[in-house]
Amino acid sequence: MSRLIVVSNRVNPPSAAGEESVGGLAMALAAALREYSGLWFGWSGRTTPEFTGQLSMQTVDGVTTALIDLEEADLDEYYNGYANRTLWPLFHYRTDLAAYDRAFGEGYSRVNRRFAETLRPLIAPDDLIWVHDYHLIPLARELRMLGVKNRIGFFLHVPWPAHQVFTTLPRHSQLAEAMFDYDVVGFQTEEYRQAFEEYVLFVAGGAQSGAERLQAFGRSLRTGAFPIGLDAAEFARMLKTARARRMRDLMTAATVFRHLVVGVDRLDYSKGLEERFLGFERFLADNPDLRREVLMLQIAPVSRESVGAYREIRARLDALSGRINGEFSDVDWAPFRYVNRNYRRDELAGIYGAARVGLVTPLRDGMNLVAKEFVAAQNPEDPGVLILSRFAGAARQLKDAILVNPNSPEEIAEAIKQALSMDKAERIRRWRASFDNVQREDVTAWRDAFVGALAGARERRPALAS
Numbered sequence: 001m002s003r004l005i006v007v008s009n010r011v012n013p014p015s016a017a018g019e020e021s022v023g024g025l026a027m028a029l030a031a032a033l034r035e036y037s038g039l040w041f042g043w044s045g046r047t048t049p050e051f052t053g054q055l056s057m058q059t060v061d062g063v064t065t066a067l068i069d070l071e072e073a074d075l076d077e078y079y080n081g082y083a084n085r086t087l088w089p090l091f092h093y094r095t096d097l098a099a100y101d102r103a104f105g106e107g108y109s110r111v112n113r114r115f116a117e118t119l120r121p122l123i124a125p126d127d128l129i130w131v132h133d134y135h136l137i138p139l140a141r142e143l144r145m146l147g148v149k150n151r152i153g154f155f156l157h158v159p160w161p162a163h164q165v166f167t168t169l170p171r172h173s174q175l176a177e178a179m180f181d182y183d184v185v186g187f188q189t190e191e192y193r194q195a196f197e198e199y200v201l202f203v204a205g206g207a208q209s210g211a212e213r214l215q216a217f218g219r220s221l222r223t224g225a226f227p228i229g230l231d232a233a234e235f236a237r238m239l240k241t242a243r244a245r246r247m248r249d250l251m252t253a254a255t256v257f258r259h260l261v262v263g264v265d266r267l268d269y270s271k272g273l274e275e276r277f278l279g280f281e282r283f284l285a286d287n288p289d290l291r292r293e294v295l296m297l298q299i300a301p302v303s304r305e306s307v308g309a310y311r312e313i314r315a316r317l318d319a320l321s322g323r324i325n326g327e328f329s330d331v332d333w334a335p336f337r338y339v340n341r342n343y344r345r346d347e348l349a350g351i352y353g354a355a356r357v358g359l360v361t362p363l364r365d366g367m368n369l370v371a372k373e374f375v376a377a378q379n380p381e382d383p384g385v386l387i388l389s390r391f392a393g394a395a396r397q398l399k400d401a402i403l404v405n406p407n408s409p410e411e412i413a414e415a416i417k418q419a420l421s422m423d424k425a426e427r428i429r430r431w432r433a434s435f436d437n438v439q440r441e442d443v444t445a446w447r448d449a450f451v452g453a454l455a456g457a458r459e460r461r462p463a464l465a466s
Ligand code: ADP
Pocket: 021, 022, 023, 024, 025, 027, 264, 265, 266, 299, 300, 301, 341, 342, 343, 344, 345, 348, 367, 368, 369, 370, 371, 373
């Protein structure tokens, strides 16, 4: 079996406890690599005055991580800049927030080159290389320039936007061309795969060359939809731990005679938190008789705070949560609890398990693993109800959730009411269908499907006549 090299900006080295939480991508990759004895290469999360390319390597549970520090300017121009101020908003349809700065583009290219140059000596001829997410789209091009002939795959964790949106990116063609240095490119859903295909066919003048094969820029590649999943077996184990049970009991005790409505998200403007808060406020306003029967808990650890748009959304949410409690609280009771802390994964599992309603309403989301975690944590005999945004990739799989338009506080308010009044038989029926999917299309299935496609790709990519 070939060795697997995974490359991502964010790396979560497995720890002895393995319970900490760091966002969807890192959780999934930690799980995916566990059985592979592979190498995981990426950024350490630290900066150094001058880039040295020095690797810090560590092996835990068969997974070797190789991490590099970046310079302060890299952090500004690549991570906070091109990745999180240009591509992230653009790929989540927030062209109003997307910033275009020549220095960002240069930083992005520079860091991708640095990643390639540092990774190059670690690559053996048979290795499969699997690159992740929008931070590293040009990595294959940089590796090819250094003579790497290995099969290289790319998986995009976020949406690929419609071509009308993608073309608002200055030099979009260059970025799209960089995708063609991969042998396989994977997307979370068929919709995103098609959006990429449409760009290639209608804007880049490319062509289809067989099922899910595209050619353009003198090259060809395979595309596919590979929906990412949970480490379902590990999640089931975690649910049974003492910490998970204690947290579930604690939350159950804290909501006696009330139903818990829960949201768990990185504090990101793509997560629809403002509209969700307004939806809950409207629910309280419209349903005076139900007010005292609910507690909404929103957990939202701060994220990417060096970027202005994240500080701004945080300030708006602080104000909104204060307003809701100010308006509806009583001397002995408050409807809303908003916390910006990170919790251990086992504790989160316990919180989901105590909730009657899971509110997962991103305005756009590549997949959304929280939706799947909520489903996986429910008691089969008395499960809670998932309210899920139509614009999360997960909505393509969890079709039995209550699907809502996350832009509409009215729809969110009505969905909360519907979820709270849903009888047990219907809750069980809907949950069962979602749970089956979460179990079946889990992280192992995702990894095996992608790695299978990559391993099956031709080793030497034929140069097409251009
Ligand atoms: P994203 O990757 O955009 O943050 P996902 O929903 O796909 O969104 O993944 C988020 C991951 O981060 C989940 O595994 C979730 O459990 C975890 N997470 C989110 N908020 C917290 C929190 N407050 N504490 C701990 N883990 C969290």
